Amino acid sequence: MKIFIDTANLDKIKEVNSWGILDGVTTNPSLVAKENTDFRTLVGEICKLVDGPISAEVMSTKAADMVAEARELAKINRNVVIKVPMTEEGLKATKTLANEDIPVNMTLIFSAAQALLAAKAGARYVSPFVGRLDDIGQDGMKLISEIMNILDNYDFDTEVIVASVRDPIHVVEAAQLGAHIATIPYDVLKKMFNHPLTDNGIKKFQDDWAKVPKKP
Template sequence: MKFYLDTVSLTEIREIGSLGILDGIAVNASLISEQGLNFYQGIREICRYVDSPISVGVLSIEEEAIVKEGIELSKIHRNVLVKCPLTPAGLKATKRLTAEGLRVNVSLCFSLTQALIAAKAGAWCVSICPDHTGDNQSMGNDITRKIVTVFRDYGLSTQVLLAGIRSPHEVLEAALAGGHICTMPFSMFRQLFNHAD
């Protein structure tokens, strides 16, 4: 399983990166603005310190604008992974961006059928969000298992990314369900050292 850090803090990126277990970064506009940087400036700064995939969400919602923005983001660095919304416009943009050779993360998927249409549009990965309400946690794990199984059965190379992991137990469950990537905040990364199965 790959571990992506949810942050734009260069201090946090350096600390986790020094451990040799950081596989990527997940950022969005709100995280970047919290650091007082503009969107493109923030991404450029991160790319100076990270040589691994950086999932960056587009701000646009219309097909043409998503495509244009995705192409601009990809020009920042070869590691940029363009995150498109799971909407009709987002899927059309995904198809066009992947035809240009770009990697696309389609977000957010809540069902197997949504994950399938994202994969068919060419998504490099699909993001799903675990249910944090407690009673429905097992349902989220079941969806992950189903998506992973169907992708494997049909020879789809699309990876399954679990976004916003909040506890070491969720990392464990995601791994047991066959998830390929987990994104988590810095504080969550640190908790992994102290967790016993």
């Protein structure tokens, strides 16, 4: 499973990229707003850091405007993926962009039916938001299972990006279901490699090593 980081913060991207496990980056308007930096400049800087898909979201609501916006974003770097919301206008824009070989990440997916429509329209990625479904008492990972089953039945090139990840359990369950990608916040990524037994084991090894006789 590929791992993306869900942030627009350059320092966090640099750190996680240094671990050697990062395959891409997703951003959204809320994440970009936190950085107080020109959007296009920020996307360009992210593309310099990570050689993988970098999702940048359009803000228009009409298909023609989404397409025009997407074409400009695509000029920033070959790795830019256009995030388009799951709406009727978004589907129209996705079809046009797919025909122009501009990859689309259709976002704000909350049902298997939406994911199917996105795949039919030519979306390169679909982003189901599991955490937001959990927040309203639904089973976000059940949706991932449904989408994976549908995509496995047909010859779609669409990949599933498990989004709105709240904890490492979401990541593990996504991997067990065969999801192609999880896009993970920085804080959750940090939790993934931390475990008290690992820390205790390291301390014990260091304490024991200190007792080993050393040549003068």
